[in-house]
Amino acid sequence: MKGFIAMNTDHAGPPPGRRNFLAELLALVCGGLATLTPVGVGVWAFLDPLRRKGSAASFLPVTELAAVPDDGVPRQFAVIAERADAWTGFAAEPIGAVYLRRAKGTDAVEALSATCPHAGCFVEIEAAEKCFRCPCHNSEFTLDGGIVSPSPSPRPMDVLECRVAKNGSVEVKWEKFRAGVAEKIVQ
Numbered sequence: 001m002k003g004f005i006a007m008n009t010d011h012a013g014p015p016p017g018r019r020n021f022l023a024e025l026l027a028l029v030c031g032g033l034a035t036l037t038p039v040g041v042g043v044w045a046f047l048d049p050l051r052r053k054g055s056a057a058s059f060l061p062v063t064e065l066a067a068v069p070d071d072g073v074p075r076q077f078a079v080i081a082e083r084a085d086a087w088t089g090f091a092a093e094p095i096g097a098v099y100l101r102r103a104k105g106t107d108a109v110e111a112l113s114a115t116c117p118h119a120g121c122f123v124e125i126e127a128a129e130k131c132f133r134c135p136c137h138n139s140e141f142t143l144d145g146g147i148v149s150p151s152p153s154p155r156p157m158d159v160l161e162c163r164v165a166k167n168g169s170v171e172v173k174w175e176k177f178r179a180g181v182a183e184k185i186v187q
């Protein structure tokens with residue numbers, strides 16, 4: 001009998017002291033996970049805009065094809081978009097401007113950024129003189145954006161990708177480029 005009792009005690013699991021320690025450890029791990037999981041999700045959500053920052057430029061609708069006469073003369077259009085910084089979204093507002101032009105009898109539209117490549121001023125069209133001119137330092141450009149020498153601008157006006165959607169909307173890939181350098185480098 002004495003031997004029987006001793007045998008049962010061997011299979012009864014860890015001693016009470018060790019059992020309490022394991023239970024407390026398990027409770028600690030569970031409590032830690034329960035606390036850290038929401039914190040981790042919160043941090044992930046907080047940093048999410050930073051992960052998305054730097055995404056590729058998108059095509060923005062600027063006008064309708066019918067608003068760009070096929071006479072080869074550039075017309076100015078505002079680029080309007082919803083702006084957003086890392087955490088805050090803003091209502092749609094003008095973020096820049098482009099010149100669009102269309103050759104006679106075609107639906108193909110060319111787009112030039114209205115931002116001067118020299119130092120970022122706004123380039124104006126001189127319809128009578130059939131050229132563009134920047135009022136800040138007098139850079140001059142041809143109607144297709146080519147540079148007229150001598151001009152302080154280090155490169156021609158920036159050509160933007162442009163397409164006409166099936167619904168007739170003219171869409172421009174809005175990008176900004178580094179000013180004051182000969183290469184066209186996306187900012």
Ligand code: FES
Nearest residue numbers: 116118119134137
């Ligand atoms: S900013 Fe246009 S010429 Fe200087």
